[in-house]
Amino acid sequence: MYRIVSKKPLNSTVTQMEIEAPLVAKKAKPGQFIILRVDEEGERIPLTIAGSDAEKGTVKIIFQIVGGTTEILNHKKEGEYLQDFAGPLGVATHTDGIKKVCIVGGGVGCAIAMPVAQEFHRLGAEVTSIIGFRSKDILILEDEFKECSDRLFVMTDDGSYARKGNVTVPLKEMLEAGEKFDMIITIGPLIMMKFVVLTAKPYDVPVTVSMNPIMIDGTGMCGCCRLTLHQDGKAVTKFACVDGPDFNGYEVDFDEAMSRNRMYMDFEAHAREEACNLFKKGEN
Amino acid sequence: MAINPKKHEMPTQEASVRAHNFNEVALGYTEEIAVAEAQRCLNCKNQPCVAGCPVNIHIPEFIAQIKTGNFEEAYQIISKSSSLPAVCGRVCPQESQCESKCTLGIKFEPVGIGRLERYVADLHNSRTDIKAEAPESNGHKVAIVGSGPSGLTCAGDLAKKGYKVTIYEALHTAGGVLVYGIPEFRLPKSIVAKEVDTLKELGVDVETNVIIGKTLTIDELFDMGYEAIFVGSGAGLPNFMNIPGESLKGVYSANEFLTRSNLMKAYRTNPVTPIMKGGKVAVVGGGNVAMDAARTALRLGAEKVYIVYRRSLEELPARKEEVEHAMEEGIEFLLLHNPLQILGYNNPDDPRDPKNGFVTGMQCIRMELGEPDQSGRRRPVPIEGSEFEIDVDTVVMAIGTSPNPLIKNTTAGLEVNRRGGIIVNEDGLTTRKGVYAGGDAVTGAATVISAMGAGKLAAKSIDEYLNG
Numbered sequence: 105m106y107r108i109v110s111k112k113p114l115n116s117t118v119t120q121m122e123i124e125a126p127l128v129a130k131k132a133k134p135g136q137f138i139i140l141r142v143d144e145e146g147e148r149i150p151l152t153i154a155g156s157d158a159e160k161g162t163v164k165i166i167f168q169i170v171g172g173t174t175e176i177l178n179h180k181k182e183g184e185y186l187q188d189f190a191g192p193l194g195v196a197t198h199t200d201g202i203k204k205v206c207i208v209g210g211g212v213g214c215a216i217a218m219p220v221a222q223e224f225h226r227l228g229a230e231v232t233s234i235i236g237f238r239s240k241d242i243l244i245l246e247d248e249f250k251e252c253s254d255r256l257f258v259m260t261d262d263g264s265y266a267r268k269g270n271v272t273v274p275l276k277e278m279l280e281a282g283e284k285f286d287m288i289i290t291i292g293p294l295i296m297m298k299f300v301v302l303t304a305k306p307y308d309v310p311v312t313v314s315m316n317p318i319m320i321d322g323t324g325m326c327g328c329c330r331l332t333l334h335q336d337g338k339a340v341t342k343f344a345c346v347d348g349p350d351f352n353g354y355e356v357d358f359d360e361a362m363s364r365n366r367m368y369m370d371f372e373a374h375a376r377e378e379a380c381n382l383f384k385k386g387e388n
Numbered sequence: 389m390a391i392n393p394k395k396h397e398m399p400t401q402e403a404s405v406r407a408h409n410f411n412e413v414a415l416g417y418t419e420e421i422a423v424a425e426a427q428r429c430l431n432c433k434n435q436p437c438v439a440g441c442p443v444n445i446h447i448p449e450f451i452a453q454i455k456t457g458n459f460e461e462a463y464q465i466i467s468k469s470s471s472l473p474a475v476c477g478r479v480c481p482q483e484s485q486c487e488s489k490c491t492l493g494i495k496f497e498p499v500g501i502g503r504l505e506r507y508v509a510d511l512h513n514s515r516t517d518i519k520a521e522a523p524e525s526n527g528h529k530v531a532i533v534g535s536g537p538s539g540l541t542c543a544g545d546l547a548k549k550g551y552k553v554t555i556y557e558a559l560h561t562a563g564g565v566l567v568y569g570i571p572e573f574r575l576p577k578s579i580v581a582k583e584v585d586t587l588k589e590l591g592v593d594v595e596t597n598v599i600i601g602k603t604l605t606i607d608e609l610f611d612m613g614y615e616a617i618f619v620g621s622g623a624g625l626p627n628f629m630n631i632p633g634e635s636l637k638g639v640y641s642a643n644e645f646l647t648r649s650n651l652m653k654a655y656r657t658n659p660v661t662p663i664m665k666g667g668k669v670a671v672v673g674g675g676n677v678a679m680d681a682a683r684t685a686l687r688l689g690a691e692k693v694y695i696v697y698r699r700s701l702e703e704l705p706a707r708k709e710e711v712e713h714a715m716e717e718g719i720e721f722l723l724l725h726n727p728l729q730i731l732g733y734n735n736p737d738d739p740r741d742p743k744n745g746f747v748t749g750m751q752c753i754r755m756e757l758g759e760p761d762q763s764g765r766r767r768p769v770p771i772e773g774s775e776f777e778i779d780v781d782t783v784v785m786a787i788g789t790s791p792n793p794l795i796k797n798t799t800a801g802l803e804v805n806r807r808g809g810i811i812v813n814e815d816g817l818t819t820r821k822g823v824y825a826g827g828d829a830v831t832g833a834a835t836v837i838s839a840m841g842a843g844k845l846a847a848k849s850i851d852e853y854l855n856g
Contacts, residue, residue, distance in 0.1 A: 127603050141560055147652060147661040148560070172660060188560040190597035320647050320661070323558045323599055324792045325568075327626040327641035341634075343625055346793060360635050363745035367637040370742075371662040378658075 106140075106189040109162050111182045114244040117169045118212050119178050120154070125189045126161030134219040135197030135314065135350055138163065139322040141188040142177050149173050150319045152216040152291075152349070153192060163189075166215030166244075172375030179383055193322050194349050197312070199223060202286045204230045206278070207253075208271050208300050210292025211237060214245050216314060217291040218252075225252035232285070233257070234274050236296070240265035271296060272303040279307040287312060290353065294365065298358040311353035315344045317365060331364075332357040393496035396425040398503055403716040407686050410572045410655055413713060414478070417500075419457075422507040426454035429499045432491045437501060440489035442841030443541070445469040447486060447501055454504055463512040466505060471544030471587065472537065472840065474513055474579045477506025479570060480837045481707045513582050522591035526550035528854045531614040533600045533795070536564020537836045538620035538827030540587060541843030542850075547590040549851055554614070555592060558599040561651065564622050565828075566836070568651040569643070569677065571684050574710075577650075601794030606802070606823060616850045619810060619818070619825040620843060623833050624792030628785055629672070633730030638664055638747030642673070642681045642786035649684050664782050668692040670750050672727055673786030674699065677833070679710040681784045682719050693719045694778065698726040698755050698768040724755040724768065728775060730783055749777045788833050799823075807832060816846035817853075824850055 107124040114120050128138060137152045155164035169178050180186070197220050205224050209217030214235045224231050233253040237243045239262045249256050257274040258266035267274075275288070290300040291314040304311045317329040324346040331348075333340045333355040342348065399415040400406070406413050417425065429451040437447045446465050453462035466473045482488075482502035490498030512518065528551050532539045535557040543553045561567050563580040584594065598604060600621070609617055626641030628634050640648075645663070648654040652661035669685040671678050674697035686693045695714070697704060700723050704711060715721065731749040735741035754774035757766035791808040803811045803819040809832055810825040812818050818825050826842025828834060 127598065131603060145653070145660060188597050190558065190560070190599060191602065193599065193602055320644060320652065321559060321568075323602075324625050324794060325623070326644040326647050327628075328644045330628075330635065332635055341628060341630075346625070357635075360745075364635065364637060366742075366745075368662040375660070375662075 105185040105187065108180055108182055108184050108186065109160075111180070114166065114215075115242045117242070118166060118215070118244055119169070120164060120166045120215075121180075122162045122164050123186060123189055124161055125163050125191075128189065128191045129156045129161045129163050130158050132156035132163055132192040133196035134223040135216075136192035136194045137322070137349060138165065138189060138191030139193065139319070140165075140177075140186055140190070142173060142180065143187050146176070146187060147173050148188075148320055148322065150193070150316075150322050150345075152314070152316075153219065154215045155219050155222075163191075166212065168212040170376070171372035172379040175376050175379040175383075190322070193345060195347070197223070197289065197314075197350055199227055199229075202229055204232075204284070204286050206232045206234065206275065206285045206288045208275060208288060208290040208292070209233070209235045210271055210290075210296040211242070212244075213292030213296075213314070214249070217289070218245050218248050220289055220291070221249060222252045230254050232278070234259065234271045236260070236271035236292070237265075238262065270299070272299050275300065276303050279304065279309065285309050289350075290314070294358055294362045297353065301353040301356075301358075305354070312350050313353040313356055315349045315351055315356065315361065317344050317361060318367065319345055321345075331361050391428055391492070391496065392424075395428075395497045395500040396421045396503075398500075403713075403718075406573065407717040410687055412576055413573050416510055417503055417507045422454055422504060423457065425500050425504055426451045428492060429455075430491055436489035436491060437486040437499075440486040441469075442485065442837050443469050443844050445486075445505070450508065451499065451501070451504060454508065459508050459511050460515075460518070462508040466508065470840070471541045472583050473505055474509035475537070475566060475575060475583060476837060476840070477502050477504075477509050478575050478579075481835060483708055485837065513579070520586050520589040522589065523548060523550045525552060525591075526855065528552065528616075529554070529614045530850060530854075531556060531609045531612075531617045532620065533617065534558075534564055534620040534622050534827075534829070535562040535584070535594060536620055536622045536827060536839065537566060538839035538843035538846075539564065539618065540583065541840040542618045542620065542826070542847045543592045544587050544590065545844055545847035546850060547587065547592045549847075551851075551854075553592045555594045556598040556600050556604070557594060557596045558621075559651065560596050562594045562596060564620075568647045569680070570836075571646065571650055571680050572655075573683065573687065574680065599794065601798045606795065606799040606820070610822070615854055616822045616824065618843070618846050618850065619795060619823065619829055620827045620839065621792055621795055621829045623789035623828040624808070625790050626785065627788045627790060629727065629787065631727060631729050633732055633747070634785070636730055636732040636747045637745050638781055639730055639783045639785065642671070642677045642784050643789065645681050645784045646677070646684060649688065655684070655688055663688065665689045666691065667781040668694075668779055669782040669784065670694045670696050670727075670778060670780045671784045671786055672696045673788075674704040674706060675786060675788075675833070676706045676710055676835075678784075678786035679706045679714050681786050683714055683717060685782065685784065686717055686719060690782075694722050694780070695719055696722045696725050696727060696750075696752060698724065699765065700724055700757060703765050722752065722778070724757070725752045726755050726768065726770065727752050727783075731777065747781050747783055749779050750783055751775055751777050789828070791829055791832065795829075815849040816842060817849060822853070
């Protein structure tokens with residue numbers, strides 16, 4: 105069992121938790137993920153590591169309430185326990201040789217982008233961050249990004265805070281103005297990452313994308329997280345859990361990945377509703 | 389007394405009933421049937437059955453005890469050689485192992501050794517008054533990677549010799565393929581849990597949620613004081629055919645389909661882990677895993693289930709009993725058929741149509757058998773112009789796996805073969821001192837009992853290495 109050391113809401117649908125998991129904390133690196141089960145009968149869900157403290161033996165996770173499991177997870181309190189917490193899984197984000205990086209995060213993806221930005225900052229790289237949200241009320245982690253970025257652009261789709269527009273706007277402006285990045289790393293909704301790749305393409309900048317497919321075991325056994333990469337004109341199957349979650353953005357088949365991620369959408373919506381009803385009943 | 393030429397039949401659930409539930413298909417012998425079946429054993433001098441068993445259970449001895457009603461003694465004889473009797477009695481391919489060597493089998497049907505093994509193991513497990521006892525410690529520590537059949541066997545054998553054994557399991561439940569792969573109707577999960585509990589009584593520690601190669605490495609295990617390590621990390625990533633359409637929604641690997649149903653209990657009403665239920669399902673492949681997937685699909689409520697296999701019935705690698713059960717349950721075998729592509733829905737007018745990207749069918753081609761290939765089996769050759777489509781909405785690929793790369797990638801000096809399988813010598817020793825391996829991690833997808841045989845061999849080698 106894994107104790108919830110702290111819990112705080114970042115906005116109305118995004119929560120941050122620190123979990124006591126010393127073995128995971130000792131090894132965790134930015135870009136890696138964990139698999140958790142809330143309770144004995146729970147499903148396995150992957151969550152990217154949002155930070156870790158090897159001394160305290162804790163791992164930070166930030167999750168958005170999207171389905172039944174995240175709804176149930178969000179009802180767990182500080183001091184309570186999670187049934188299972190395994191990791192760190194996946195390959196850590198590559199940092200070697202990158203002196204000037206642009207981190208592009210969208211929505212809850214910013215939670216995963218943050219430790220990556222912090223790591224580059226720690227390594228002495230020049231960090232430019234662009235973080236985008238639908239609107240002001242779901243903005244998260246602005247201060248944290250300020251601390252680890254040499255430059256920070258905050259965007260909202262509806263213009264309710266900072267600059268109006270999506271994350272590709274400042275990215276394009278910078279690239280247009282001749283800014284040279286060793287690497288662009290983007291983490292967020294698939295559609296956003298797809299457009300970051302399209303924006304960067306004419307300028308020939310390498311783009312790393314962090315994929316978030318549906319997973320079950322997360323250890324290289326079930327193959328659910330497979331995605332297609334186009335390498336030298338050939339379609340190659342890769343597994344996000346052991347080969348990723350980071351991939352070369354120019355090679356990823358985003359349309360297929362988006363389609364696959366929608367496979368259980370109806371089920372998830374229903375599961376969340378069921379979970380909500382269950383908690384409502386409990387409150388009455 | 390004349391010998392009954394036929395094995396006593398295994399009582400089973402009616403095919404029409406069991407096709408709709410996940411309860412065990414075979415119900416097990418009664419005491420009366422078990423004793424009568426045991427009487428068929430000739431207790432012949434040269435005991436060929438023992439040599440046919442990968443873990444060399446003293447078969448005639450345990451059967452002799454059944455004849456006289458000494459069932460617990462029979463169990464004790466089996467457990468000297470096998471750590472998982474209730475599992476083996478259910479999933480071993482006895483027809484190609486012990487029973488294929490049975491002297492009685494020359495003239496008649498062989499003795500039902502597997503069914504007898506299952507009987508005594510179940511009887512033992514139903515008794516709550518008997519507990520295994522941890523033997524006196526010999527002071528040595530051994531780590532086991534993976535809690536599947538090879539790891540459990542290796543752990544059991546070493547624990548009985550007084551080793552302090554810790555099993556590290558990546559998933560949240562111990563049992564490996566016995567819990568995520570083999571379905572409830574063939575191997576109830578309570579039986580696996582019971583076998584794991586027996587090991588715990590012997591003093592074995594089981595640490596779940598530890599992924600060796602990630603959470604801890606092989607080198608760190610040595611640093612922690614383990615003197616030898618057995619790697620039984622099992623089969624790895626599923627193979628796909630590399631035909632168009634394999635990324636469509638509704639295409640599963642058998643590992644995923646079975647893991648969702650077995651480990652994550654998606655077969656239940658209102659599951660927390662989703663799975664596609666109902667509709668028409670094609671399972672590609674002809675092994676035991678393919679049979680398990682097909683029969684699982686049927687029980688999940690499929691209206692039609694096909695097995696699509698490119699060779700003929702004769703080459704079908706699954707156990708005969710499983711194939712017969714599948715056929716009785718109404719699964720249709722498309723033999724000498726090979727998939728060419730999987731077809732999906734695509735509404736050109738509406739890219740947001742929720743049906744887009746889901747499987748609608750599979751194009752197959754008919755095959756005929758040509759000259760024998762390297763495996764000695766006749767090579768299937770496509771019959772030109774025989775392409776046709778079957779109407780399905782779920783496709784399960786059950787065509788094998790490739791070894792998991794996590795341990796290889798993080799262990800210097802651990803060599804693997806061209807296919808990624810860990811290289812071991814005849815003692816089960818890898819290219820790293822003190823590191824032994826066995827099971828699917830070495831051989832690629834094989835059987836539960838061959839993995840157990842490898843675990844047993846490694847336990848013997850580890851004992852010689854540390855105590856020899």
